[in-house]
Amino acid sequence: MTYQIQIMKFLNLLLLLAVSYRSLAQKEALYEPIEYKKAYENGTRLRNGLPGKSYWQNSADYVIKATFDPSSKIIKGNLSITYMNNSPDSLNLIVFKLMHNIYKKGAVRQIPTPKINLHDGVQIENLTFNGKDISKNSINIAGTVMKVRLPGFLKKNSRATIDLDFITPLPKTSGYRCGTVDSTSFFAAYWFPQVAVYDDIFGWDLDEYVGFHENYNDFSSYLVELTLPSEYNVWATGEHLNVEEIFSNEITKKIVASKFSKKPIVILDEEDFRQADGKDNTWVFKADNVPDFAWGASDHYVWEGVAVKNPNAGNTCWVQSAYPVGAKNFDLVIDVAKKSVETLSTGFPGMPYPYFKHISFRGTKGGGMEFPMLANNNVQPDTLNTIVVTAHEIAHNYFPFMMGINERKYGWWDETMTILMESYVRMKNYPKHKLHGFFNHKTSFSHYAPHHEILPLITESSHMMKQLPIMVNNYVKGPAAMDILANIIGAQEFYDCTKEFMQAWAYKHPTPYDFFYFINNKREEHLNWFWDAWFFSYGYPDIAIVCATQNMRYLSVHLENTGGLPVPFRLTVSYMDGTEFDEDFGVEIWREDLKNTDVRIPISGNVEEVKIDNRYSYDAVEGNNAFLLKK
Numbered sequence: 001m002t003y004q005i006q007i008m009k010f011l012n013l014l015l016l017l018a019v020s021y022r023s024l025a026q027k028e029a030l031y032e033p034i035e036y037k038k039a040y041e042n043g044t045r046l047r048n049g050l051p052g053k054s055y056w057q058n059s060a061d062y063v064i065k066a067t068f069d070p071s072s073k074i075i076k077g078n079l080s081i082t083y084m085n086n087s088p089d090s091l092n093l094i095v096f097k098l099m100h101n102i103y104k105k106g107a108v109r110q111i112p113t114p115k116i117n118l119h120d121g122v123q124i125e126n127l128t129f130n131g132k133d134i135s136k137n138s139i140n141i142a143g144t145v146m147k148v149r150l151p152g153f154l155k156k157n158s159r160a161t162i163d164l165d166f167i168t169p170l171p172k173t174s175g176y177r178c179g180t181v182d183s184t185s186f187f188a189a190y191w192f193p194q195v196a197v198y199d200d201i202f203g204w205d206l207d208e209y210v211g212f213h214e215n216y217n218d219f220s221s222y223l224v225e226l227t228l229p230s231e232y233n234v235w236a237t238g239e240h241l242n243v244e245e246i247f248s249n250e251i252t253k254k255i256v257a258s259k260f261s262k263k264p265i266v267i268l269d270e271e272d273f274r275q276a277d278g279k280d281n282t283w284v285f286k287a288d289n290v291p292d293f294a295w296g297a298s299d300h301y302v303w304e305g306v307a308v309k310n311p312n313a314g315n316t317c318w319v320q321s322a323y324p325v326g327a328k329n330f331d332l333v334i335d336v337a338k339k340s341v342e343t344l345s346t347g348f349p350g351m352p353y354p355y356f357k358h359i360s361f362r363g364t365k366g367g368g369m370e371f372p373m374l375a376n377n378n379v380q381p382d383t384l385n386t387i388v389v390t391a392h393e394i395a396h397n398y399f400p401f402m403m404g405i406n407e408r409k410y411g412w413w414d415e416t417m418t419i420l421m422e423s424y425v426r427m428k429n430y431p432k433h434k435l436h437g438f439f440n441h442k443t444s445f446s447h448y449a450p451h452h453e454i455l456p457l458i459t460e461s462s463h464m465m466k467q468l469p470i471m472v473n474n475y476v477k478g479p480a481a482m483d484i485l486a487n488i489i490g491a492q493e494f495y496d497c498t499k500e501f502m503q504a505w506a507y508k509h510p511t512p513y514d515f516f517y518f519i520n521n522k523r524e525e526h527l528n529w530f531w532d533a534w535f536f537s538y539g540y541p542d543i544a545i546v547c548a549t550q551n552m553r554y555l556s557v558h559l560e561n562t563g564g565l566p567v568p569f570r571l572t573v574s575y576m577d578g579t580e581f582d583e584d585f586g587v588e589i590w591r592e593d594l595k596n597t598d599v600r601i602p603i604s605g606n607v608e609e610v611k612i613d614n615r616y617s618y619d620a621v622e623g624n625n626a627f628l629l630k631k
């Protein structure tokens, strides 16, 4: 190498550094929509990722009295809500969600549903505001959103009472997350009009429910009376307040015993099923500080329960399963559920399970669907999927039920965090059961990421109508992004930071921005180069070896990040004599220049080939992974 070439190289390096620092400076601030900027200016949230002094959220007390007719599958109810406006705004509008309008004829739906489930929409009657009738002209229902124009203002720091009657037809087959399981078993979700969230960033949540996207609710209290024919048993969110009215002394004793038993107790067995007698039972449930209320009912489900220590919570968690005799693999569920609550409480996230109970209910088709304290789980074909679905739906009680995130906008976030927790449970308790196929993000991300439909993670979920980008972002790209974050900050720090973040935001409405800023603040460094590439930009994982040269002591390799996502990589160097060795490079190598990097590896012989080992990290295109050195 001549002196002139060295000077040229030095000047090039200076130029490269200048460009790198400029691009770094440009990426110092993450893109913030104007609504976020206003929230930070108002001090409801801070750019250190914590809630601000001005943080507020609204809540409601729901009193619901409903009857369910198993033959017509119709729920008729009365809803009385006391809504607390803690916002600094006076509201002249209250927004409700009528989620079952997804089954209204002509409604926008992401997944088709059998015609038999279609109806004329949720019926609303006798709506009053603080005791005054609201005329039909003041009610606007479009899709699943119902806007109620108020006769006056609901001022800041004041409460109002809203009363209404509703009729919700439950799907006659397995619907979206609810419906008919068999002729006498049902799962009711999203079944009553819920007040939409009015939050400090976006105001009223007006995002429609069209199928894939889940929910966003305030933390509220529920007092629910459900009347069903007396042969039915009901499993629901909350505490059952009238156990003795429904069950015999013998069953009541088993219920109590199972709440303290270390081994599962069969509470209801086949001989305990009640015959129809033409009468009804009214079941009363109460739940506080929960974002939703769901229930399942059947006249032929067995019921098991067991107590799980809930460390640091000073109590036990009552873990249960309810299913028809012979439901495939459901006999395994109670043990998996017990281990899930134990492991989540003590390991990752290492916070006490948020509720005093959890029920895995054999529900409608699909994988499973989470509700506070209750999961609607389909039967699974094998042990692995039974473990995964059971643990997954239980883990959702942290995300999104303890962390009240907006799943219509950030569905990937609650699925991603839940997958990490579910995987933690699986690896701790069932290490031999390994995921394969789509849900193994380690292998599937490289395959799906380059697809043209895949969007930046921060894209609002409700803007995605196609299934592929939602599935990939929620279950594959999100977990891959967290893998990379753990690669940067270390696994233990990732766990510690996540736990601290959850403690700061428990029972509030955090956003992904809060999480990004929280990690930045904890690390006392900007990871914006990483957040920007993985969450705000298009890109897929693919690194190419452009060229490689060697001298006596070093192999120099020039690599290009052709996909645009910063990922770690492993280079395998093969000598002419057939021996080889690996050298690992962390993701931070892309911190200053996301496009190009040069690495220098000490060597001790003649190198034949250098290649990227795409089993080590994510890499979409194999054809550009190897470079043969010419001799």
Ligand SMILES: [Zn+2]
Pocket: 392, 396, 414, 415, 418
């Ligand atoms: Zn999930």
